[in-house]
Each structure stands twice: as structure tokens, then as C-alpha cells.
Amino acid sequence: MLARIFSAALDGINARTIEVEVAALNGLRSFNIVGLADTSVKEAKERVCSAIKCVGLKPPNQETRRVVINLAPADLKKEGGHYDLPIALGYLLSSGQIRFNPARKIILGELALNGDLRPVKGALSFALLAAKNGCELIILPKENAREAGLVHLLAGNDDLRVIGAASLKEAILFLEGKKEIAGEKTPLADLSKEPLTNEVDLSWIKGQEHSKRGIEVAGAGGHNLFLQGPPGTGKTLLARAMVSIMPYLEPEELLELVQIYSAAGILPANQLPTRRPFRAPHHSASEPAIIGGGSPPRPGEITLAHRGVLFLDEFPEFHRNVLESLRQPMEQGEITVQRSKTNLTLPARFMLIGAANPCPCGFRNDPEKQCTCAPGQVAAYQRKLSGPLMDRLDIFCWVSPLKYEHLAGGENQESESRQVRERITRARNIQKKRLHGEGILTNAEMTLPLIKKHCQLDSASQAILKKSVDSGWLSGRGYHRVLKVSRTIADLDERDNIISADINEALSYRQKETVNLP
8 A cells, every 4th residue: 555645855944845655565574765865864764663663553674564665756855854753654554554644734753762753953944834835734743843833923824733742652643533632823922032141231331432323223224334443442242232232033033033043953942032143153164154055055154143143253364255255145135055956045134243453463553552564464454355345334333442431430230232222123113114015124125216215315415425426435335325324323313304414424334444444
């Protein structure tokens, strides 16, 4: 008898339907898995045989049967242990030991030797696939049920039942109608919004009012930010404080992030994120580690920082090809990883924060300390910061050395980050309302037609920008980025119209020559 069970495979962060065909035929005892399965899938026969025996049924290795498992489509590579449960159920159904209707059901889960189900990665992606295909239920390990239950928030219907089973035996009893398992639904109200215990508060940072204002504007509009200054002035601390001032994730943002982290296998068990990600890779990271890739292709740091912050400390120390590869995702909000056999598109709507010294020793143009770098060293250091890359950054801030009175000042007991976060949240709500229906959430994501529509200028503002553009000081890309930042500054002040003061402040953040940039 031939049995057909539907399962799924991860393709990047999305899922594809896999048909698990099981034929248990009379003949010499054998157990073969075909369909471009890797080693972890082929080893399923040992786990399946042990699990079936533990639930009191006859496994393939105790019967005179020729068992063939086909994973279709055959041209898609299969990996992971989540095919164990559909293979086990398919064999039991094919051999006549259990009876149920496998139609409109997606089943997946890794089996332990005693028949328990272990969690798998990509649960939300699998649930979204089941909802898209009109399935009536998805069965997966109990530990993944809360994550998969988020599908009702995105799919917009309650037709799909998310069933979390603890073991092979429990899954069999449910499918045969001998045990009822309640479907899982995860409301957003259950998600905690408590701040992270290790986050940096802005009140910790003394002085640096200009830079604090810069990161507030960047956080409000999702703009890219560059911090430069001598060593020890607080660049890293300012960057790490960004997470504490950014608003909590919107429902659609949370679901995107859960899908990414689950597919990457780094989502903590029974825990869903409520704060935006902060990724800070080391400057020795390779290009595939930053933008994604490998075999099979996996999300890189720019995807793991989706809807959050990608912090590149010691910016010029990163490999030149790594920095240049950021240009396309910074513009488009996604990255396409191309390989000889596959193309994979991953979301990458991140806010880039770069931090750098003005030269290798860090004291170029410092009035107190002498720079020890040779001119060739300075040129090589700044050559990594190409013009096209730096032109894609919105805000530039010089982080000055601090005086003693700043460092020895009294402690501020009130959370400055909470106050700034409230202002940023109001500004983002204004943007969300304005951009409703456009498929974007922040000013930084606006396209040229949206900039023209929402960034209307008075005559005084137009005169200021005309002078900057005609002098060659501001490029075409820089012009549109100034408009976006100006729109954000107006939103922070809760004004409908952009005024000349907003334009002047936005232009002040483009003063790259004051921070020794090319």
C-alpha cells in the first residue's frame, strides 16, 4: 500500500511543500530513502524504527518488508530531522497499523529514540505555508506550537489548527480521533514588553548632546548613522544605547523577525522577541557571514538585524568587499544571494550604525594629542570608506573628547532613554499613519514618489537646498536623504510641514568634511 504524507522544507526563511511517499512492499527486508536526502535525513530510519518499537507497534526492521521512502520533489535537497514524524506515520499508514486521512495536513517533527518529539526550526514558516495552501491542520512538536500559533495574526483566518504533540504516540492517538489536543493560538497580548536588563540607557552617556540628538533622529526615521571621533569618547556606548530608545516591534515586524530567527535556528525555545535586534559582528567577519550565503545558503548578519540595528564598530577595519556588499541591501531592504544552483532573496531592512576613528591611531586633528600615522596610512584607512557607500548614510556625527566636568557630573536617576523612546514612538506612529497602505513603516524606506508626495517644501527651504545642490556639495542621493531626515525631524516635533530649520538641521548631519571623510 502506498501512503502519502505532506511535510515541508525550508528554502531560506520560506517553506516549500514536500510529499513524503511511503511504500511498504513484501520482499527482502530493506529501508531506503530517496529524493536528494542528506545524511541527517537518511539516518531517520534508525530513529523511526526505535520510536515505533517504543510505542508498541512493529517497526520496519522487525518485518519482512521492502520499504521505500520518496521525498518529492526530487531536485530539492532535503536536510534536517523534521521528516522523522511524517516518515514514521507514513510507514504505519502504509503497513496498515494505523488509519487516518492525511489530506490537507502538514506534519513534521524530529523523533527521539523513545518516541518523544524534539523541536525543529522554521515552525512559523511551516505554519504560514499550511495556511497559504488551505490546510486544515499542522502537526509539529509541542515546543514549537507557541511559535507556530502566531500564524493566525498574519494569515488573517482561523481555519488552520496548530497542533503541538509531545510524542509519536500522542500524534497517532490524535490522528485516529482517540485523543483531543487543543489548537494553539498565540495572541500578542501574551508577549512581554519589559525592557532588556542589559540595555544601555542614554543617561549613562555624559555630554555628547549633538550625537544624542543624531541617534534620536536616526531611531525615529530608521536612518543610517555614522559616528566618528577619537578613541574612548563613547561611540560604542552611543550605538548600543540605540536599542533602548527604539520603539517595540510592530506585530508585522515581530512576525518577520520570528520567521527569520526560527529559520536560522537561533530562536530561544518558548520565547518570542519583543525588542529590536542589535547585531555587532567583528570586523574580521567574512562576506557570507555578513550578507548571507554558505551551502545551503543561510541568513547573514544583515538579515538577522532586520528591523533592528547592524553595528559595525571599527568600520574601516572591515574588508573592503564586505563594506561594498552593503550598498544594495541598504537601498533595497533585501539581499539576493546567488549561487550556481539557487537564488535566495532574504529581507534586510536594517539600520546601519558605523563607528570609526579619524585615522589608525585615532588622534588626527586632535588639539591635545599628536597623530602618529604616516600620510599613506591615513589614506589607506580612509580609502575603505568609498564615496558611494558613505553617500548612502544619512546622519554623520562627530563624537568629541569629554571634559572632566562631564565625566564627574552627578548621576541622573531618571531614564533618559524612556523619554526619548516615547518621542520616537510618537514619531513612528505618525509615519505609520501617513504611509499606511504603502507597505513601509518608516521615512527611511520612502521611495522617490513618496518623497515628492510627503516632503513638500516652502520657498525658504527650497532656496537652502538649491544652494547646496548647485554648489556640488550635495549629490542627488544626498538631496533625497536630506528630505527624508527633514521629514523625520518634523515628525519628532509633531508638525505636518517641513520648515527651513528642519532642512538646516538635516544638512548639519551631512557635514562629512568635519569628520574627515572622503
